[in-house]
Amino acid sequence: MIKTCFVLGAGGARGIAHIGFLQAMDENGIKPDFIAGCSMGSVIGGCYASGMKPADMLKIVDTMKMSQLADASIFPFNKKSILKSAKLRKRLEELLGDKTFSDLQIPFECIAGDIVTGEVVVLKTGSVAEAVRASSSIPAVFRPVEMGNRVLVDGGIFMPLPLTCVKDFNADAVIVVDVLGPLPDYQKNKGLLNHVLRTVDANSAYLRRRQLKSYRHDLLICPELGNMSQFKVENLRFAYEQGYKAGLENAQKIKEIIEKKRASKIRSSNR
Helix, strand or coil, X not given: CCCEEEEECCCHHHHHHHHHHHHHHHHCCXXXXXXXXXXXXXXXXXXXXXXXXXXHHHHHHHHCCHHHCCCECCCHHHHCECECCHHHHHHHHHHHCCCEHHHCCCCEEEEEEECCCCEEEEXXXXXXXXXXXXXXXXXXCCCCEEECCEEEEEHHXXXXXXXXXXXXXXXXXXXXXXXXXXXXXXXXXXXXHHHHHHHHHHHHHHHHHHHHHHCCCCEEECCCCCCCCCCCCCCHHHHHHHHHHHHHHHHHHHHHHHHHHHHHHHHHHCC
């Protein structure tokens, strides 16, 4: 039996494309044996692994408002973040309940960054909602998540594509969905905030290039999202549609990869 892993990368608002990709996979009868997620990829991957249908995720996206996630922190410079985490925690608990990783229908792991040690941390035990919150806690925006001696922030800062999880799964076929894709056009006359966000995008692009050179994968899928910002909660239906389109366009390739792996395994076992 060939085991397939979907690797769902970080991407903020662009990460909604993961829902469309998963919808296309469902329609083509392609089910992953494992899911690895980072940041928004961890939110969507965790929900899918728990049994939630992509269509149900899309309904939530269509009615989602920033006010459901954002609760401003008083004196943020003394509180480690601009926003509190109460609403984000509540929303994730509504989606994932009190499920632990062992309760999931599909084996799932997500990653976060430990700002105490500077290490990438693979989260695979305990509360799924808490792990996903850690994986998606953008520094300075949401408060870090403390787990024992670790202080965890968004995994995308360290490893936007959670390929380090693949070795735990020992998957035969590794399908990577990178929703950040190529760097958007550079706007040189924009202000300070845009300059800072551009620096984040550029650093992420550098990290992803290094990861893809260092880790084995069989197919890289990059939905065409143009200059859509990962930092703005807008154009979410567009992201879904582009993820769906990319999934449909690559479904046959994925089937062929799985079939080739299966044939190779049969030949090896018959030697």
